[in-house]
Amino acid sequence: MNPWPASARLWWALAGVPVAFLGLFFLWPAGTVIARGLLEGGDLAGALDVLASERTLRAIATTVVLALAGTAGSLALGIPAAWALSRFEWRGRRAMRALVTVPFVLPTIVVAAAFSALFSASGVLGFLGLDQSMAAIILALVFFNVSVVVRIVGGAWESLSPRMADAARTLGASPARAFARVTLPALKPAIASSAAVVMLFCSTSFALVLILGGSRIRTVETEIYVQVNQFLDLRAAAVLALVQVVFVGIALWVSARARSPRPPAAVETMRRPGSRERAGIAAALAPAVVLLVLPALALIERSLRVTGGYGLDHYAALFGEPPMRSTLSAPVWEAMVTSLVTAAVATVFAGVVGIVTAQLVARPSRRASWLESLVMLPLGVSAVVVGLGVLLTLNRSVLGVDLRGSWWLVPIAQAVVALPLMVRALVPAARAIDPRLRAAAATLGASPWRALWRVDAPLLRSAVGASLAFAFAIAMGEFGATAFVARPDSPTLPTAIARLLSRPGIDNVGMAFAASVLLAAVTAAVMLASERLRTTVGAEI
Amino acid sequence: MSGLRVDDARVTYPGTPPVEAVRGVSLAVAAGEIVALLGPSGCGKSSLLSAVVGVTPLAGGTVAWDGEDLARVPVHRRGFGLVFQDGQLFPHLTVGANVAFGLEMAGVPRGSRESRVAELLAMVGLEGLGGRSVTELSGGQRQRVALARSLASRPRLLALDEPLSSLDADLRGRLAVEVRDLLRATGTTGLLVTHDPAEASVMADRVLRMEDGLLV
Structure with missing residues (x-):
């Protein structure tokens, strides 16, 4: 039965979304890292020295x-x-x-x-x-x-x-x-x-x-x-x-x-x-x-232990000014806000690219499996490499947009890390929709776009919700790539925790533990919501 | 001539080597007539039906209605209904919303949509079940809803792909008569695919036999 989109030209036009996103924010950065590792200075000898x-x-x-x-x-x-x-x-x-x-x-x-x-x-x-x-x-x-x-x-x-x-x-x-x-x-x-x-x-x-x-x-x-x-x-x-x-x-x-x-x-x-x-x-x-x-x-x-007993002092300190000697330049609650905002933006990026991709690869074909492996590639490279690549390539003016030290690098890197996992969560749901349902809608007079909107969209709604929550939780806790691109003056919650843990002193460490409890609670809550959405999927179809 | 005309239709599925499911079939169905395509499974009858409706592309030949070639007319503009073997009801919509789907696509206003849905549900013997979820229905009820859904927007041609074969023998016999009477009463042109000779002779005015991608 006819897959959606039916025309190859439209398929490739839509495939431009994931291809452009990953090309610019993943293939180019990661490729640059590899090329620099191998070839800088014009020979392999330097690389071998580092290796040995x-x-x-x-x-x-x-x-x-x-x-x-x-x-x-x-x-x-x-x-x-x-x-x-x-x-x-x-x-x-x-x-x-x-x-x-x-x-x-x-x-x-x-x-x-x-x-x-x-x-x-x-x-x-x-x-x-x-x-x-x-x-x-x-x-x-x-x-x-x-x-x-x-x-x-x-x-x-x-x-x-x-x-x-x-x-x-x-x-x-x-x-x-x-x-x-x-x-x-x-x-x-x-x-x-x-x-x-x-x-x-x-x-x-x-x-x-x-x-x-x-x-x-x-x-x-x-x-x-x-x-x-x-x-x-x-x-x-x-x-x-x-x-x-x-x-x-x-x-x-x-x-x-x-x-x-x-x-x-x-x-x-x-x-x-x-x-x-x-x-x-x-x-x-x-x-x-x-x-x-x-x-x-x-x-x-x-997180509750304070000098001479137990109390909520460390939690209270998260909402006050950072301790004097700490290298943390902003209060922890600001890092929390930064994390929530960047994770939300990363979720939008990963969501748009992920939903388009899942729809395109739902019907097996050679081009579909090609696109699917492209989107899975970031999984094959550790988040640290993604972060390093973004730092090496995008920390400048790209296509007329100045990205130097830009806040946007953080959600972009997080979206690259979250995308493969999001697509993995979404594709089975898209594949579970019988293509004959769409054919049935077409014989009843629905145009391809209307069938997409009236049949696919409602059936995918809970899976999309679940995978968005999943992407949000991943972005919220992302550390490997974020550690390279987050600006020191506006850390995310995970990078702030790492900073606090690396400074001795009961106040710093206590705050780090309190912030960790908070981060764990937020991620676990989002993940639970995601699980609940996921279980309603099966009940519906 | 008025009605459906199929000339030298071919359907090929990609693969190595490609599978030639339909190898050049010509047939005509006059307006108001019900024709059955009878043959064993794998003979290409369902592929031919899909190609007529337009959900499977033709590899060669033509499909025409009232002399107009439909090659460039997409499925949703052909005005051909299709009843699937397993119904393919929309699981997220109620019985009533399933039946109303085609009317909604055609832009029928809500009021007349509702009365038409009630009329059709009464016709297939499911009066008052419009608010039910389709997952609560029995197999026979589902096929009745599928039939009502396809008939609601008064298709020029109704294609039926083994509409009764997922049901038990007793029910199949009763529904075959009911469906035939419904099609006759509404004056719908029908093209039926089945592997059951008894069903074909009960439901159709004319039976064509198909084997190995060709009419015999």
């Missing part, structure tokens, strides 16, 4: 170790939790599932602040001496990524019929052997796929390493940041960005290969656990719950 330096090799080694350890830890905690949450029906299961999946939507800077609250010298677990250690970063990575494993592996496990394992049991397999020979192989694609996704997230967790690693632990991403901001060596930063692109490319390649085929929908209902299984469930969930709850509690506790 001890600093770089150590940063690469650290990145690899953190990614592997973070992935292993996430699987170790996530797989048992997935079993407990997807195999049995018990009271509190839904609440527990929600708890386990929350961390994923938190901004990385909030997670960094929470672990800093937990492990710093005056923190609840300060006596462990884990401040600025690899262990602290790995635990934070696991905190962040357990939910990914639970979502992907748990989803596959739910749709796996327990009858298969039962069949193995009737053939003489012990429960352990039935698990190893039947259940585990069936879950393998999902486990591999979640591992690849987690590996990707672990190698792009800039804020965690920047805040928790201090000056000792550096990954490729934080090394890029240090080269730009401390040594002003853009050449070295560009070479490192290239390394980061390769890293993420490998992770994406692995994850594309490991993508699990969509499992059949669950037919079996979950059963209530027996008494021994209850103990098993508790044991499976306990480590994950401890890891998820402790940092959150530590963050809230530290």
Whole structure:
């Protein structure tokens, strides 16, 4: 049946919107970074020098170790939790599932602040001496990524019929052997796929390493940041960005290969656990719950701790003038306003480009898959590279518009980061609309535009709302790209938190924790709204 | 001549090699006549119907109404209705709003729209169900709404693509008679696609057999 838009010319005209946006704000900046990394000075020798330096090799080694350890830890905690949450029906299961999946939507800077609250010298677990250690970063990575494993592996496990394992049991397999020979192989694609996704997230967790690693632990991403901001060596930063692109490319390649085929929908209902299984469930969930709850509690506790007791002083300070010695030039509430406004503008950019793109790629064709991969490209480059690229190319007059130090760079960079995720959320909804509905509207006299307006638009409304909220939450918590382009005199909330955390002193740090709680609350609220909108989509169609 | 005239129609789907679903079919349907295209699944009858209505492009040949070539007339200006096998009711609209959709597209004012919707719902035996959500209907009721929706704007030709095959046998027999009587009563020209010879003979004035992309 005829897709919309029916004419190829109109399709290409509309494709101009995402192509122009990404060309100007992503391909050109990222391309410049790569070209500069490789070719500045006219030869590759300089690039090789940077690559072979001890600093770089150590940063690469650290990145690899953190990614592997973070992935292993996430699987170790996530797989048992997935079993407990997807195999049995018990009271509190839904609440527990929600708890386990929350961390994923938190901004990385909030997670960094929470672990800093937990492990710093005056923190609840300060006596462990884990401040600025690899262990602290790995635990934070696991905190962040357990939910990914639970979502992907748990989803596959739910749709796996327990009858298969039962069949193995009737053939003489012990429960352990039935698990190893039947259940585990069936879950393998999902486990591999979640591992690849987690590996990707672990190698792009800039804020965690920047805040928790201090000056000792550096990954490729934080090394890029240090080269730009401390040594002003853009050449070295560009070479490192290239390394980061390769890293993420490998992770994406692995994850594309490991993508699990969509499992059949669950037919079996979950059963209530027996008494021994209850103990098993508790044991499976306990480590994950401890890891998820402790940092959150530590963050809230530290945000309330004042000299000689507890109070709301730090929260009050967010609305006053910044402390004298702080390098923060504006009150935190102003950073909050900046964040809300930039996130709103970024949402408009990502929304317009994303909705047009989703509509264009909804019907499979060669040009559609070409456009879809173009829009997904920013996902294949870490946000740090996006930020660096925007800083290197757009910090000047572009097409007659002076963008130097411009406020607009922040929402633009955030929109580039949010766009692929937004399109990913929107395309399945657009694909779920039967093209024959549009044909039906046409036979009833509706022109293509009217059919779009009267049939597609109402059916997509809740999915669009959900994806806009999603984009807003991403922009609100975005740190990697924003850290490069936000002006020092008008920080966003995440960059203000990073600034406050890097200055010692109980007032600064207390304010950082209070601001983190606020940021977490805003993002979580927006994400919850997004989830609710999303669930009404299925009910409608 | 008045009515539908199809000359050497061809429908090809892209692929390697391309699939020739309709390989040169000519037929005519006089105004007020009901013609059935009968054939096994995959014989190209549905593709031919889609090409007549205009939702699938013709690879060759012509479709004309009252002697006017429709090649450059888009679907929404042809005045041909189409009833799908599975109804394709708009899930976000009520039963009444579904039936009124075509009238609204034609710019019929609200008042006369409402009376026409009530009239059609009565005609298909769904009196008073205009406020219902389409998701609350049974399969038979859905097909009745789909029929009412297509008839509401008085199409020059009503194309019916296996309109009854998603229903159970008992209901199918009763509805076949009802639909035929409705088309006769409204004087609608009909082109019906079906794989059921009994249905074809009950509903149509004339039956054409199709096999492997050609009339036989």
